[in-house]
Amino acid sequence: MTINFPKQYNSPEDLAALLSQRGLVFDDKERVCRYIRNIGYYRLSAYFYPFLEIPKDRQIFKQGSSFDAAIKLYRFDKKLRLFMFNEIEKIEVSLRSTLANVVAKETGNIFWMTDATLFSNPNKFSRTMELIDKEFNNSKEDFILHFKNKYSNAYPPAWMLVEILPMGVVTRIYENIRSNPLKKKIAACYDLPVPVFTSWLTVITLTRNSCCHHARVWNRQYAINPMVARKMKRPWISDAVSPQRTFYEICIIKWFIDIISPHNDMKQHFLSLLEQYPSVDYKAIGIPQDWLNEPLWR
Structure with a gap:
């Protein structure tokens, strides 16, 4: 049985708020929004993945995980x-x-x-x-x-x-x-x-x-x-x-x-x-x- 894709469009502001809610640490929300806007949340999500707690599908970040650490991984x-x-x-x-x-x-x-x-x-x-x-x-x-x-x-x-x-x-x-x-x-x-x-x-x-x-x-x-x-x-x-x-x-x-x-x-x-x-x-x-x-x- 197939199902329709359930997700809807979210603005960079909504996605930054979601990341914060899930435990990702950052000081400058506008900077996070700028990265999401110019790189795309979907592409960035691959670099957030290593910082998620197990089981990963809960989408909760390990304590102390920072947006800067994920961006370092992206740059590497x-x-x-x-x-x-x-x-x-x-x-x-x-x-x-x-x-x-x-x-x-x-x-x-x-x-x-x-x-x-x-x-x-x-x-x-x-x-x-x-x-x-x-x-x-x-x-x-x-x-x-x-x-x-x-x-x-x-x-x-x-x-x-x-x-x-x-x-x-x-x-x-x-x-x-x-x-x-x-x-x-x-x-x-x-x-x-x-x-x-x-x-x-x-x-x-x-x-x-x-x-x-x-x-x-x-x-x-x-x-x-x-x-x-x-x-x-x-x-x-x-x-x-x-x-x-x-x-x-x-x-x-x-x-x-x-x-x-x-x-x-x-x-x-x-x-x-x-x-x-x-x-x-x-x-x-x-x-x-x-x-x-x-x-x-x-």
């Missing part, structure tokens, strides 16, 4: 998201370049992305071509407009085309490449076997999308269980790190970054972020107590 989550997105950008740029150029070099075909003979599943290729057409036809990028005006080819070369495609489409293109030796060669650029590389591409794409859409990442629980090789070619992490938590995603990001930029400062940036917010619960992120002793982070 935002900075964590920006930190992750900044690192993912480097991975994405590298992946696009590696994919476009390795296949062009190995096949001798610079237009390989739109060549059906190089892909294993015709239906997947057809759907990918629809997305390529959409991006190519709608692109206002100067280099695409210049190509259309100057050349008679139906599509630009792979290294140009890959720049206008969403990361999800790039991942799909890799997955559908017919030649396994070719897929191995691309995955080997990141010291990974094909199944693990494919799995981690999906993780990177989904994490990137979460960051782009300002989704909560700090205490998120992920449904996807990333694959891992029985014997990893580089220092990795132990079973103490939960694959369902954000820290595991950060470890995957670091694996790529260590290959792309061997003298990177990702670890220092992460440590600095954690030091700024000492009150944040490491367990919610999935960080084990002795994480700095994990082989990947040493």
Whole structure:
């Protein structure tokens, strides 16, 4: 049996009063209203949740819980998201370049992305071509407009085309490449076997999308269980790190970054972020107590 959604609209003033009534401490009601107005009560409620007494559905705050503490958590989550997105950008740029150029070099075909003979599943290729057409036809990028005006080819070369495609489409293109030796060669650029590389591409794409859409990442629980090789070619992490938590995603990001930029400062940036917010619960992120002793982070 289904029921109608029971809640009605409440003004920021009503919601601030409700928070106070439930035991959340704050001095400046107008400031609370301003946050509710500009961020939204629904989004903020995820950061109120850790401060609720058990059972949580009673919606009563633990004694001494403050609005400021919840906002600190909100700010930490935002900075964590920006930190992750900044690192993912480097991975994405590298992946696009590696994919476009390795296949062009190995096949001798610079237009390989739109060549059906190089892909294993015709239906997947057809759907990918629809997305390529959409991006190519709608692109206002100067280099695409210049190509259309100057050349008679139906599509630009792979290294140009890959720049206008969403990361999800790039991942799909890799997955559908017919030649396994070719897929191995691309995955080997990141010291990974094909199944693990494919799995981690999906993780990177989904994490990137979460960051782009300002989704909560700090205490998120992920449904996807990333694959891992029985014997990893580089220092990795132990079973103490939960694959369902954000820290595991950060470890995957670091694996790529260590290959792309061997003298990177990702670890220092992460440590600095954690030091700024000492009150944040490491367990919610999935960080084990002795994480700095994990082989990947040493």
